[in-house]
Amino acid sequence: MVLGGIRMKKTLLLGTLTVVALGLTACGSTPSGHQKTSSASSSTKQAQTSSSQTSKATSTSSASSSSQQQTYTDAEYALMAYEKLDGQGMANLHSNSDRMNWYQKDNKFLVDFGGHSTTMTVNNNDVLVAYDSATSNGMGEKNASVNYTKAELAKEYGQYKDTLDQLIATGTMHAQQRDGAGSTSSASSSSASVSQEALNKTYTIMGHTFKPVWADDYKLCVLVGTDGEGEAAEWAPNAIGYSVEERKQGMEQVSEAYKELYGKD
Numbered sequence: 001m002v003l004g005g006i007r008m009k010k011t012l013l014l015g016t017l018t019v020v021a022l023g024l025t026a027c028g029s030t031p032s033g034h035q036k037t038s039s040a041s042s043s044t045k046q047a048q049t050s051s052s053q054t055s056k057a058t059s060t061s062s063a064s065s066s067s068q069q070q071t072y073t074d075a076e077y078a079l080m081a082y083e084k085l086d087g088q089g090m091a092n093l094h095s096n097s098d099r100m101n102w103y104q105k106d107n108k109f110l111v112d113f114g115g116h117s118t119t120m121t122v123n124n125n126d127v128l129v130a131y132d133s134a135t136s137n138g139m140g141e142k143n144a145s146v147n148y149t150k151a152e153l154a155k156e157y158g159q160y161k162d163t164l165d166q167l168i169a170t171g172t173m174h175a176q177q178r179d180g181a182g183s184t185s186s187a188s189s190s191s192a193s194v195s196q197e198a199l200n201k202t203y204t205i206m207g208h209t210f211k212p213v214w215a216d217d218y219k220l221c222v223l224v225g226t227d228g229e230g231e232a233a234e235w236a237p238n239a240i241g242y243s244v245e246e247r248k249q250g251m252e253q254v255s256e257a258y259k260e261l262y263g264k265d
Contacts, residue, residue, distance in 0.1 A: 078109035078120035081127035102171025
């Protein structure tokens with residue numbers, strides 16, 4: 001009986017140990033499964049983050065590429081170049097737009113504000129700006145020039161595209177109005193015809209000699225100085241070395257010369 005009891009206890013003990021071992025094995029496998037699930041979740045989040053970053057980078061790159069691909073007209077590049085030379089800011093240029101005259105012939109552009117003019121020639125990759133610069137003998141006539149690349153102009157002034165277009169339209173309108181005013185001063189009501197006799201004459205303004213020259217930019221004959229003064233009406237009010245009163249008298253002489261040129265009484 002004692003031996004039988006001992007065998008029964010051993011059997012129960014072995015059974016209990018087997019159950020405990022199985023329980024421990026099961027408990028040990030649970031963290032492993034949790035780690036696998038956590039690892040998969042982390043990988044998914046990393047993939048989503050990477051995808052989001054890639055999408056943002058692509059979007060940024062696309063926006064940058066779009067900005068670089070913005071195209072501008074020759075006229076816009078020409079005015080950008082003038083403003084870079086002027087260097088006083090778009091706001092200042094806009095505030096003087098009521099005096100701005102803008103002309104174009106092919107890839108050449110001319111702008112003036114009632115005085116000296118500046119010429120811009122737009123090439124494939126750059127813009128050549130020719131302007132009047134003071135010399136020891138007075139103001140020169142397109143005696144200075146500078147080149148700007150289209151890339152640097154677009155980078156600095158591309159954001160003002162709408163303003164540039166507005167200024168060009170305003171300047172063109174003023175130029176057309178000025179040309180019209182010049183035409184109405186002729187003897188003919190329909191055209192600014194000049195007699196051969198008037199074309200062969202020279203005109204003295206402030207002691208300087210001027211002669212009639214056909215100006216394609218203005219679409220009419222203008223009085224141009226024989227010593228590099230340029231167009232009379234632009235030179236006289238800005239002539240260096242003369243008093244305000246002398247310049248005023250000079251403008252009166254310009255007016256009389258044009259009246260004589262176009263045969264107006």
